[in-house]
Amino acid sequence: MDTKLAVIAFGGNAISRAGQKGTIKEQIANVTETCGMLLPLLKRGYQLVIGHGNGPQVGNVMLQHEAGRKMFGLVQQPLDFCVSETQGSIGYLIEIGLRNLLKKENIQRDVVTLVTPVVVDQNDPMFANPTKPIGPYYSDNEVEELLQEGEALYKADPKGNGWRKVVVSPKPLRVGNIQLIEQLARTNYIVIAVGGGGIPVVENPDGQLHGIEAVIDKDLASALTAVEIGADEFYILTDVPHVYVHYNTPKQQALHTVTVSELKRYLSEGHFTEGSMAPKVRAAIYFTEHGGKKCIITEARALSGKETGTQIIKD
Numbered sequence: 001m002d003t004k005l006a007v008i009a010f011g012g013n014a015i016s017r018a019g020q021k022g023t024i025k026e027q028i029a030n031v032t033e034t035c036g037m038l039l040p041l042l043k044r045g046y047q048l049v050i051g052h053g054n055g056p057q058v059g060n061v062m063l064q065h066e067a068g069r070k071m072f073g074l075v076q077q078p079l080d081f082c083v084s085e086t087q088g089s090i091g092y093l094i095e096i097g098l099r100n101l102l103k104k105e106n107i108q109r110d111v112v113t114l115v116t117p118v119v120v121d122q123n124d125p126m127f128a129n130p131t132k133p134i135g136p137y138y139s140d141n142e143v144e145e146l147l148q149e150g151e152a153l154y155k156a157d158p159k160g161n162g163w164r165k166v167v168v169s170p171k172p173l174r175v176g177n178i179q180l181i182e183q184l185a186r187t188n189y190i191v192i193a194v195g196g197g198g199i200p201v202v203e204n205p206d207g208q209l210h211g212i213e214a215v216i217d218k219d220l221a222s223a224l225t226a227v228e229i230g231a232d233e234f235y236i237l238t239d240v241p242h243v244y245v246h247y248n249t250p251k252q253q254a255l256h257t258v259t260v261s262e263l264k265r266y267l268s269e270g271h272f273t274e275g276s277m278a279p280k281v282r283a284a285i286y287f288t289e290h291g292g293k294k295c296i297i298t299e300a301r302a303l304s305g306k307e308t309g310t311q312i313i314k315d
């Protein structure tokens, strides 16, 4: 059997679900269910790197820091620090889900979570235009106070829920520890890395790294990881079974097999929402154009049965 190396990007659904409180029990149950979907790949001996999102979780961590400052005078830590916290906690949950699954199935594999910084370019054009809303919602009064404290940018939520901090979402350039990620994966460790898209850091001309207030898209960071380690396959697992054109309209149509140039055309025609499906489509295009052999966007459930979803292929 020739061994395949795959990168799997877990969507938010893998960890937290709408309508749940987010207790540890719920989170473990969600993660266990998602990990179970990887069984067909594990049984075929796939080497795996798992990336994951952290949207709701990093929002909660930010709230905890803020509450700590207001109630106990603790220092409120910046966003890069909060992302690192979620890499650890979500990695822990996925490790538990995987380890229990492997034990039950009698598969001898080890699991490791890596804290992963991802270098972005300080001159990324995105810095001129912060677009990504993160963390809690604030009232007019709260936002006025916050504006006096720091230089963060806040924008009114279009749905009228108040104000939210907006940060830049720069393009991932370099994944920290990338050789180690590959080495561990190719020696059969299941590696959990680039959580939340990675901890955003910039590199000064003298090579010194420092964290910044930004978030990196997890689908793009996972795609970069997949290309850099020479992965054969890339799966983006989310909460819809397919990518659709005319999404949420009477003309909605699922894409089954789609070429890169067709996808680029649909992208330019605006079929994919920015911040949700568009980055997945860009990630799939990037992987396929950089030597990836197989790329699928689907829901986790689809892996366990007959393979469905949207497969992206070269022209």
Ligand code: ADP
Residues within 6 Å of the ligand: 010, 011, 012, 013, 053, 237, 238, 239, 240, 242, 243, 244, 245, 246, 247, 271, 272, 273, 275, 276, 277, 278
């Ligand atoms: P994840 O946590 O998996 O990254 P996102 O919410 O970011 O999840 O992205 C998945 C969502 O993208 C779907 O739930 C769907 O509502 C939305 N979406 C937007 N445009 C499309 C489209 N054209 N086809 C399928 N889903 C779409």
Ligand code: MG
Residues within 6 Å of the ligand: 053, 275, 276
């Ligand atoms: Mg997303």
